[in-house]
Amino acid sequence: MAVKKFMYVNRKAPYGTVYALESLEVVLIGAAFDQDVSLAFIGDGVYELTKGQNTDGIGQKNFSPTYAALGDYDVNKIYVEKESLEERGLTLDDLQHLVWEDEDEDWAEKDSIRLVSRAELADVMAEQEILLSF
Amino acid sequence: MGLLHTVNKSPFESNTFDICLDYAKDGSTVLLIEDGVYAATTGTSAADKIKDASGVSFAVLGPDLQARGLEGKLADGIKVVDYEGFVNLVAEHDSVQSWL
Numbered sequence: 315m316a317v318k319k320f321m322y323v324n325r326k327a328p329y330g331t332v333y334a335l336e337s338l339e340v341v342l343i344g345a346a347f348d349q350d351v352s353l354a355f356i357g358d359g360v361y362e363l364t365k366g367q368n369t370d371g372i373g374q375k376n377f378s379p380t381y382a383a384l385g386d387y388d389v390n391k392i393y394v395e396k397e398s399l400e401e402r403g404l405t406l407d408d409l410q411h412l413v414w415e416d417e418d419e420d421w422a423e424k425d426s427i428r429l430v431s432r433a434e435l436a437d438v439m440a441e442q443e444i445l446l447s448f
Numbered sequence: 449m450g451l452l453h454t455v456n457k458s459p460f461e462s463n464t465f466d467i468c469l470d471y472a473k474d475g476s477t478v479l480l481i482e483d484g485v486y487a488a489t490t491g492t493s494a495a496d497k498i499k500d501a502s503g504v505s506f507a508v509l510g511p512d513l514q515a516r517g518l519e520g521k522l523a524d525g526i527k528v529v530d531y532e533g534f535v536n537l538v539a540e541h542d543s544v545q546s547w548l
Contacts, residue, residue, distance in 0.1 A: 326461075327461075328516065357460060365517055366519070366520075371510065371515065378517070402491070
């Protein structure tokens with residue numbers, strides 16, 4: 315099967331709408347097909363990755379721990395847009411620390427999140443073959 | 449005791465929060481719920497607007513803030529309420545305007 319470059323573009327905050335959860339479900343399904351997968355978090359999408367989410371009080375499933383499992387599915391190119399974080403008063407420290415283990419380097423643990431500018435992300439987006447928008 | 453306004457949209461995704469502020473008169477309360485809670489977090493332009501709206505009271509629904517991992521980011525001058533507090537706010541005000 316030919317490998318294609320897939321990017322999932324996440325622009326919605328979690329819980330208020332179902333987009334964030336649906337995106338995560340599709341990413342996990344897609345991960346089974348050994349494609350070249352990237353995730354982009356822009357706009358309110360950066361809120362999906364905040365650490366310390368606790369949904370006990372709202373009666374919805376807390377799906378945020380699933381992002382930490384993406385590395386195990388070889389989903390390890392997670393682009394977070396710098397300008398979107400700044401507009402929201404957030405820094406990388408407010409987000410989960412997502413890692414993956416590099417098989418080619420004796421399973422060395424590496425960061426999955428790549429902090430990029432809007433212009434840089436536009437370049438990465440332009441290189442993709444398939445874009446899925448949430 | 450004036451109106452209770454509720455806002456359930458992110459201030460970055462729609463102009464609902466801004467429109468609400470245009471309509472919120474002195475003595476009214478704005479309660480931020482669901483994705484509206486993002487307006488209550490520090491370092492955002494929405495939090496600056498809350499600071500400037502001195503005659504209006506602001507509250508945020510705690511469970512929605514906690515769900516989003518933003519309890520530690522709450523801006524000054526905003527009261528945190530639970531669901532019971534939400535009901536009390538409804539009872540205390542003359543009427544409720546839900547900005548959807």
